[in-house]
Amino acid sequence: MSQVYAARRARLHDQYSAAGSEAALVSRPANVRYLCGDAPPGATLLLGPVQDVLVAPEASSWGPGAGPHPEDLRLLVLSGPDGDPAVAAADLAAADGAESLAVEEHHLTVARHRAVGSAAPRLRLADLGRAVEQLRIVKDDEEISCMRIAGELADQALGELLESILVGRTERHLALELERRLVDHGADGPAFPTVVAAGPHAGRAGHLPTDRRVEEGDFLTICLGADYRGYRCQVGRTFVIGPSPADWQVELYDVVFAAQRAGREALLPGVAYRDVDRVTRQVLDAAGYGEGLETRTGHGVGLEIDEDPRLSPSAMGKLDACVPVTVEPGVHLPGRGGVRIDDTLVVRPEADGGPELLTITTKELLAL
Amino acid sequence: MSQVYAARRARLHDQYSAAGSEAALVSRPANVRYLCGDAPPGATLLLGPVQDVLVAPEASSWGPGAGPHPEDLRLLVLSGPDGDPAVAAADLAAADGAESLAVEEHHLTVARHRAVGSAAPRLRLADLGRAVEQLRIVKDDEEISCMRIAGELADQALGELLESILVGRTERHLALELERRLVDHGADGPAFPTVVAAGPHAGRAGHLPTDRRVEEGDFLTICLGADYRGYRCQVGRTFVIGPSPADWQVELYDVVFAAQRAGREALLPGVAYRDVDRVTRQVLDAAGYGEGLETRTGHGVGLEIDEDPRLSPSAMGKLDACVPVTVEPGVHLPGRGGVRIDDTLVVRPEADGGPELLTITTKELLAL
The missing domain is CATH 3.40.350.10 (Creatinase/prolidase N-terminal domain)
Known part of the structure; x- marks a missing residue:
């Protein structure tokens, strides 16, 4: 080494x-x-x-x-x-x-x-x-394999949590349980403070867990990551609590999902940072959610959870192969909650199969 | 406010x-x-x-x-x-x-x-x-009452942990459990990364928890703190695992305990920072543990876990009433482990009863 x-x-x-x-x-x-x-x-x-x-x-x-x-x-x-x-x-x-x-x-x-x-x-x-x-910015194989393990650890912790009862538990509790599971499975720690955002908090970036309990009918956004040998990753999902989602929830989820997919599919060597942001953002814009969006829809990740490049309208530069980035659009409707979907991916040429997804938790809308 | x-x-x-x-x-x-x-x-x-x-x-x-x-x-x-x-x-x-x-x-x-x-x-x-x-540096009543609550939360989390089985569990697990208990009881989070140091790690300042499991015969040092409304505190104790401590463990513990008591008792308005350090340090020195000591034996605490003043040989200045500080001497013997005892106290005039102890977990040597 x-x-x-x-x-x-x-x-x-x-x-x-x-x-x-x-x-x-x-x-x-x-x-x-x-x-x-x-x-x-x-x-x-x-x-x-x-x-x-x-x-x-x-x-x-x-x-x-x-x-x-x-x-x-x-x-x-x-x-x-x-x-x-x-x-x-x-x-x-x-x-x-x-x-x-x-x-x-x-x-x-x-x-x-x-x-x-x-x-x-x-x-x-x-x-x-x-x-x-x-x-x-450009990672070597050793770095990417650490990040791949970090992604697996986060997926695993999230998957286990989803099998337990969520209703009635506080955001704070769920966040701590996720962090404990990460470490149980071999992470050196959480990659960043775990986000658990229920009901009106759902969809908010960087939400700090509160004593709000999870209730029937809530949107629930969870965003977590593992630190494995210094390398980090990030996975974020939004769920619905209860037997079936409301119509507005399905509609909002579909829009954010489509935006996130557009961003993921744009991740190829030579594509401008700002174009990844643009294709993601324009799906949200077209659906009428252009107001109040965050100023970027993804960012580089590695030894720090938030590093170069930034995927935003003003970013300069183009993606290279072997650059890990997040794609994480979100919409938050004040008072009602919202949806965020985050993945960590590695840019790869189309000949190699295109972007490599490091966080594979399903992105179907689950009703829990 | x-x-x-x-x-x-x-x-x-x-x-x-x-x-x-x-x-x-x-x-x-x-x-x-x-x-x-x-x-x-x-x-x-x-x-x-x-x-x-x-x-x-x-x-x-x-x-x-x-x-x-x-x-x-x-x-x-x-x-x-x-x-x-x-x-x-x-x-x-x-x-x-x-x-x-x-x-x-x-x-x-x-x-x-x-x-x-x-x-x-x-x-x-x-x-x-x-x-x-x-x-x-000098805190008002409102600040001190937040710190008092932070101290109670840390004592409570530590007390509960001591009632559970410790042998066979890893440092990492115990640290996570302590942090979960802190939050359960109402802390906004840990005041700093929790230290759990078993066996040869015991007594080391700022030790980051590893996968080392607690074993019979170990010294076990635990140092934790709560963040309550932004205000922090710190409590550290060292235990022996097993039915009864070895002679060298009792002897070392008594020395560190005496040093820590000397430091605590020196906390009065008008006493120079360096004199608090000196009385603490000289107990360790006199017992032959002067080599390799840390360069300070305590520090201020409040909105940050480590703030002014510093209790060290080169520190300039004198204690005032209503200044919260830690007193935390420790001795680490390479390969064998060691002892640390940390408290958070508020400087008070003798007329008011002298220093106010915010972290009241017993400092008897417990064999767990």
């Missing part, structure tokens, strides 16, 4: 060198993890002119031996509680003769940036920008 | 005005919450020359009506997905005639700070520093 990380660091090295920096300091946690595997919390990675060093805060906060790290990377653990790994890394870069250092200005705070500059005043600080985030 | 927030904002206003700024922009989430109550995720608070405005990102990500906010505060919700509330707030400050704006340089990233500067180029940006964090 350690060659994988070394290769990723080499690609990043080519980029910041071409942009005129001799060293780079990576501080955003998911970026550090991408470039060197599991790392202690708060660790900062220096790609230096002489050596690459993972600088970790004092050991007591994470326990010695916590983060396994590739053998080709030096690990420096700070001894005091007040040391900032970013500052220590900049010191090292300067000591190794670097005159310029690219840092993640979208992650470092103004105060840390100033501390880095003061510690190594002869170092010219530049902006690394979102270079690592860009590298992370 | 809204007068409470208005009064806090007025105190902050006095501070940044005295420092020469006409307006302030508060972006750190716990600080925003402190100054205006529950706020939508990502919201930024402007204390302006003419009006105070809570600027929230687009509504779809939090649901309209999510964050209740005091009536005396204007709420501005951005319409697009790309808008940064900090930038919009700076715009407003400039439009209202401010020439200077204090921002939280320890929270704003370099990239956001630059965006704020570009959006309002005539605004002189200054540093608000940790002014809000300083205001947050």
Whole structure:
């Protein structure tokens, strides 16, 4: 595995060198993890002119031996509680003769940036920008297989919950049960706070579970994901509680389902991000639900649940093969509830069968 | 309640005005919450020359009506997905005639700070520093009563767990069960990721639960906390699994217990932070466990689980009445495990009975 990380660091090295920096300091946690595997919390990675060093805060906060790290990377653990790994890394870069250092200005705070500059005043600080985030967009086979397992775990937890009695239980309870099941089956944890949204809450993105109990006649939206070895996925479904759905529920569900299918089918290499969003959105628009929609209908997913690319009307860029994204349109009618359907898929060429669905829970409208 | 927030904002206003700024922009989430109550995720608070405005990102990500906010505060919700509330707030400050704006340089990233500067180029940006964090140190009665409830919830969850069979269950399972019980009893969630550390893991701070099963003869360290209306607490205990503890376990436990008691008893108004740390630490030192100790033995707690002050050898400052802190010494012996005992207490004058213990689970060494 350690060659994988070394290769990723080499690609990043080519980029910041071409942009005129001799060293780079990576501080955003998911970026550090991408470039060197599991790392202690708060660790900062220096790609230096002489050596690459993972600088970790004092050991007591994470326990010695916590983060396994590739053998080709030096690990420096700070001894005091007040040391900032970013500052220590900049010191090292300067000591190794670097005159310029690219840092993640979208992650470092103004105060840390100033501390880095003061510690190594002869170092010219530049902006690394979102270079690592860009590298992370296209996933390799190992990453995708982690995400495939994350998808299976989420499907499994959801499938089991649906076999139990739901009426009378609170959103909060159901969310906790789902998270317990995820971990029981081998997830490292939930990929994000589980959404359970009943009745008037259904269909709302990112709804935080409340004490609302599930009632007959409700729409019930559940959205969950697993974290497996750092990689995440997301599955969301909406159900009807009771023997049979009302007409308005069937009609609304069909519209969101059609929108979501349009988005999924658009996932091919070379398609513009905004076009995936457009085909999804226009189904909702045409059915009269264009008002109050969220500003995007999907997003990239991997080491973070919400990463590049964004599938929205203003997004720039085109899909590549091996890019995992969510497609997750939703409609929420204030006071009545609504429908959301989320899947995680990997973009694949048509010759390989088109998009690979990682979350296979049925999308038929189930009456539970 | 809204007068409470208005009064806090007025105190902050006095501070940044005295420092020469006409307006302030508060972006750190716990600080925003402190100054205006529950706020939508990502919201930024402007204390302006003419009006105070809570600027929230687009509504779809939090649901309209999510964050209740005091009536005396204007709420501005951005319409697009790309808008940064900090930038919009700076715009407003400039439009209202401010020439200077204090921002939280320890929270704003370099990239956001630059965006704020570009959006309002005539605004002189200054540093608000940790002014809000300083205001947050001394708690009012309302805050302390939330923390008291958070302590009761954590004690309750822990007490119930101790009545069940522990041998053979994994750390991960026990942690999930504790978190479920917290929520069952009315917590808004765990205050931080629950620590369950068995056998060789016991005594380690911030240990993340693994698949290690609890075995006869283990030390078992459990550390958990509840979040109640945003306020947190922390309780940690170490148990022995089996009919009776070994001699080394009793001896180690007694030392950590004595250290923790010394720390608790030192919590009086006017005592230096570092002296609380010193009396705790010197018990461990004297018993020969001075090597490899953590660099602090406690910390402030409130809207965040780990906030000012820090109880460490290098900390500057003295305790005030009504400051809640943890006292949490621990010793970890590599390969064998160890002991941690954590409590949350509120500093009170001796005339009022001395420190108020919020987490009352017994600290006798229980053999389970």
